[in-house]
Amino acid sequence: MTDATVEASNLSKSFGDKQVLQDMSFGVSPGDVIGVLGKNGAGKTTLLELMLGFTPPSAGAVRVFGHDSYSLPGSIKSRVGFVPQQDELLDQLTVADQLRVIASFYPRWDSSLITRLCGEWGVDTNARIKSMSVGERQKLSILLAFGHKPELLILDEPVASLDPIARRQFLEQLLTISADGERSIVFSSHIVSDIERLANRIWILKDGKLDWQGDLDALKESIVRLHIRGLKPELAPFKILGLLNLRRDGAFATAVVRDWTPEAQEALEKSASVQIEVETLGLEEIFVELHR
Amino acid sequence: MFILNPQSGVPIYRQILEQVRRMVASGQLPPGTALPSVRDLALRHTINPMTISRAYSILETEGLLERHRGRPMTVASQSRNHTQLPKRLEQMGPLVEQTVVAAKQLHLSEAELVKAVRREWEQNDD
Numbered sequence: 001m002t003d004a005t006v007e008a009s010n011l012s013k014s015f016g017d018k019q020v021l022q023d024m025s026f027g028v029s030p031g032d033v034i035g036v037l038g039k040n041g042a043g044k045t046t047l048l049e050l051m052l053g054f055t056p057p058s059a060g061a062v063r064v065f066g067h068d069s070y071s072l073p074g075s076i077k078s079r080v081g082f083v084p085q086q087d088e089l090l091d092q093l094t095v096a097d098q099l100r101v102i103a104s105f106y107p108r109w110d111s112s113l114i115t116r117l118c119g120e121w122g123v124d125t126n127a128r129i130k131s132m133s134v135g136e137r138q139k140l141s142i143l144l145a146f147g148h149k150p151e152l153l154i155l156d157e158p159v160a161s162l163d164p165i166a167r168r169q170f171l172e173q174l175l176t177i178s179a180d181g182e183r184s185i186v187f188s189s190h191i192v193s194d195i196e197r198l199a200n201r202i203w204i205l206k207d208g209k210l211d212w213q214g215d216l217d218a219l220k221e222s223i224v225r226l227h228i229r230g231l232k233p234e235l236a237p238f239k240i241l242g243l244l245n246l247r248r249d250g251a252f253a254t255a256v257v258r259d260w261t262p263e264a265q266e267a268l269e270k271s272a273s274v275q276i277e278v279e280t281l282g283l284e285e286i287f288v289e290l291h292r
Numbered sequence: 293m294f295i296l297n298p299q300s301g302v303p304i305y306r307q308i309l310e311q312v313r314r315m316v317a318s319g320q321l322p323p324g325t326a327l328p329s330v331r332d333l334a335l336r337h338t339i340n341p342m343t344i345s346r347a348y349s350i351l352e353t354e355g356l357l358e359r360h361r362g363r364p365m366t367v368a369s370q371s372r373n374h375t376q377l378p379k380r381l382e383q384m385g386p387l388v389e390q391t392v393v394a395a396k397q398l399h400l401s402e403a404e405l406v407k408a409v410r411r412e413w414e415q416n417d418d
Contacts, residue, residue, distance in 0.1 A: 033340055171338050179331050179341055196298045200342040217303035217343055224301070277393060280301025 005030055005152050005184040007053055010060035015048055020046045022208040023060070028152070031181035033174070035216070036188035037287055038178030042205040044188040045085060048156050050084055051186070064152065078106060081150030083158045087141040089129045095140060096125040099147070104149035114147045121169055134161040142170060145149070146177070153177065155187035159194065170197055192284040202283070204290060211290060212258075216283070223286045224260045225279040228253040231272070240268065245292050255290045256281075293328060296337050304339055308347035316356055316367055317380045326364040327357065343371070 006028035013021040017038065018045045028034060038044045048056050050062050053069040062069045065076050072080075079127055089098060095118070103109040120123055121139050129137065138161050145153060153174075159167045171194060178198075189195055195202070195216075202219055204212040212219060223244070231251045240246070242259040257264075265276055294311050296304055315321040328349065334341035348365055351357040358368045395405040 031342070033342075167340065172335065175334055175338060175341070179334060181341075193299055196337050198340055200340045216340075217305055217346070218305045220301055275393070277390075282299045282301050284299075285301070 003030070004028065004063075004066075005032070006062065006064050006186075007239075008051075008060065008062040011050060011057050011062050011095045012059040013043075013050060013055070013215065014058045020208055021050070024210050025060075026203065026213055028184050028186060030151075030184055031178065032184045032186075032201055033178050033199045034184075034186045034194030034201045034203060034257070036186065036203045036205065037195065037283075038188070038205030039291065043208055044205055045156055047205065048154050048188065052080065053077075053124045054155060078108070078148060080153045081145035081148065081153045083142050083145045083153075083155040085156040085160075087137050089137055089140060091128075091130040093129055094125070095123060095132075097128065098140065099125070099144070100127060102144045103147060107151055109147050110149055111147070113149075114143055114276050117143055117146070117173065118126055121166065135163065135166065138162055139166060139170075139283060146173070146271060148153050149183075151183050153183065153187075155185070155189075157188055157190070159189060159191060167194065172277060174198055192282075204287065206290065219286060220280060220283070222260050223256065223281060223289065225281055225285075225289075226255045226257060227261075227277040228252075228255060228274050229277075230274045255292075294333070294337075296339065298339055299338075304343040305347040305350070309350060310345060312347070312351055312356065313383055317383065323365045323367050323369040325367045327366065329364055 004027050006026075008027070009025050011021060012019065024047070035045065036044050046055070050057055051064060051069055053064070053072050056070040064072060065079060066072065067076050087237075090101070093101070095216055099114060103111060103114075117123075121143070123136065123139050123143065127136070129140070132140070138158065142155075142158055145155070150236055159170055162170060174185060174187075175198065178185055185198075187195075187198075189216040199216055201214065202212065202216050225241075229252055231248070231253055233250075240255055241264065242257045244256040244258055246256075247254045260278070265278065268274070269276055294308055296307050298304060300307065312321070312327075327348070328336070330341045330344045331346050333339075348357060348359075352359055352365070355368055357365045359365050391409075392405070400408075
């Protein structure tokens with residue numbers, strides 16, 4: 001038995017001949033807020049669905065609260081909450097009815113929390129779901145995943161249709177959930193600035209693999225852009241460890257590197273007798289540079 | 293209390309480290325001043341709490357902040373001792389380096405840069 005909320009080892013998934021995820025190993029600990037980044041089709045949804053046990057892995061395993069995710073007992077399932085990319089609301093119901101239906105599955109349902117959030121988020125409980133906008137439906141699916149106070153909350157692009165104010169309210173609620181340090185959140189989003197606020201850890205999916213996983217702070221410290229001056233022509237080609245992209249223009253060069261450290265800077269400045277200015281990068285820039 | 297920019301390439305814990313160090317060194321945060329709790333800061337700025345507790349822990353290790361049970365962290369009473377001249381100078385390092393690099397790009401001489409710094413210094417005094 002283990003304390004990890006989620007533990008995956010050598011997880012792979014193929015659909016027919018198409019390999020979507022390849023040999024992923026990762027963990028989620030209590031208190032973690034993990035931001036999942038990847039281009040469209042990078043396999044983010046498949047990864048989340050494997051954790052939820054919607055589909056079995058082709059190889060490897062993912063365990064949620066110590067149980068194989070594809071055969072989770074009901075008692076474990078009730079500790080997990082999920083906001084799907086495409087909502088699964090019942091059009092013919094009113095908001096209040098839909099809330100009642102979901103609440104009936106969960107003995108731990110916190111109806112006072114949901115009533116309060118409906119008020120704060122401007123969700124009209126009398127509205128018929130059929131007549132609601134995409135953004136309103138998204139708010140409601142988020143509320144449906146919050147009500148039973150899951151210890152693991154998985155969200156797949158939960159905010160794509162929310163306006164900035166609604167998104168901020170949503171982020172604040174997620175922070176309140178995570179602030180006790182006992183619950184875990186895994187969420188995918190293309191809104192990088194939200195991930196930058198909320199996440200302490202980042203998974204970057206690329207070509208079916210976890211291209212980067214670790215602390216957001218460490219990511220920002222290790223992937224940087226170097227502005228290099230004083231290159232000598234005879235030193236071509238110019239070698240840097242962990243080089244992602246290089247643009248060279250005579251004595252000047254711009255290089256994006258991973259695994260950067262102050263020691264690496266010193267070593268490089270000495271060995272190539274160049275001056276280096278380090279530019280730190282925001283998460284969006286880092287993401288783009290990893291995909292060049 | 294803090295100016296925090298989550299979109300910056302500088303991690304948030306570093307932004308907090310630098311601002312606390314600077315404010316303590318300059319006396320803007322005198323010994324005994326209580327700092328906002330991790331939870332308050334996280335909710336006020338809508339940022340992950342772990343990056344804040346990380347900054348606080350580092351500052352505690354450095355002896356700049358003191359942790360108390362059930363009360364907010366405070367600026368350490370002997371923190372003045374930890375901010376002797378070399379340490380304070382060290383904090384200026386990156387800024388000085390940037391300034392010098394820019395001056396060289398502009399083909400300014402050392403004397404011209406020093407003069408400009410002195411002028412700014414004097415203007416800032418009144």
